[in-house]
Amino acid sequence: MAIFNLLLKTLLTNLISLDKPSLLIARGGVSIKEEPLWNTKKIVNVTPSGLPVSVDYHWEKQFIYYSEMPAGELYRVKLGDDGSVSPKKIIITTKSMDFSQYAVDWVQDKIYWIDVEKNDTLYVSNLDGTMTKTLAVLNRLVRMTKPILDPYKKYIYFTSSNGIERIGMNGKDRKMIYSDIFFIGTDLGSDMAIDFQTDRIYYIEKVYSRISSMKSDGTDNRQELTNVYKSKFLTCYQASI
CATH class of the missing domain: 2.120.10.30 (TolB, C-terminal domain)
Structure with missing residues (x-):
């Protein structure tokens, strides 16, 4: 049975000022919903054999991050002012089939992620995946x-x-x-x-x-x-x- 992860993310910036922010959805690709009708617009298609697992963002830089199952990779695209979407880039690669344990720091411009295949090790890197640093080993039983x-x-x-x-x-x-x-x-x-x-x-x-x-x-x-x-x-x- 196909398993997908629906994740609604509020698009926040450093100054929280929007009355009703847009929503990002990871389901059959990456889509965006906006006022006033909350219509859905697909911005990223996943590979034919892939299933979207999760999505995150850096709205100030117009970066959208998402992962697919079973690739175990974190991808990034950039939204253009004209509505265009840049080709995806591989930012992080893991051995996890359903890699979703990551979060984007839109203040310090970092990505934090947990590799469940490496004893739940917590890492931090730049937004492009470079300068990776090990922070801690969490060793959780449930994650x-x-x-x-x-x-x-x-x-x-x-x-x-x-x-x-x-x-x-x-x-x-x-x-x-x-x-x-x-x-x-x-x-x-x-x-x-x-x-x-x-x-x-x-x-x-x-x-x-x-x-x-x-x-x-x-x-x-x-x-x-x-x-x-x-x-x-x-x-x-x-x-x-």
Whole structure:
């Protein structure tokens, strides 16, 4: 059965000023949705044998990053002002068939990624994949969700079988911030997103069919939505999810 990963990403810049940002979707390629009608426009086609896994962006530089299954590679295209799309470039290569463990830092112009085939090693590189540096070995048992960044507080958030953790963007000061949750290996579809204006992290607990949130330090945890049986991925913007 074909498995695809639908990831809605809010297009943020350093100055969060858009009323209703566009959305990027990785499904049958990479597409963009914009107001007012939220029509879908495909901007990238995947290879005939590939399935899109995830998508990320650097909107100020007009870079779109995406990965395909089973290639295990991270690609980048550039959007032109005229709507054109540059040929894709291979930025990162791994041995993971469904490589999705990456996040783009649009403030410091870096890419952070986790190679699950190398003991969950956390790396950082330039936006073009050069100057790669090893930051930490995470050794997680469960690693279903895509990591998320807070480049302002300089933290990376990720899930493990123990709960939700964070680590500094320098690879130091790893800490469990919320442990009253349990992600299992089959919990595909549990996702996280961060709202920078409210300083809250939202996450899906697929096993409980609910969406909860907490402050970025793990306090003030609360349920936001229940009975969300078919929700797999989320994004948030200005306290809206």
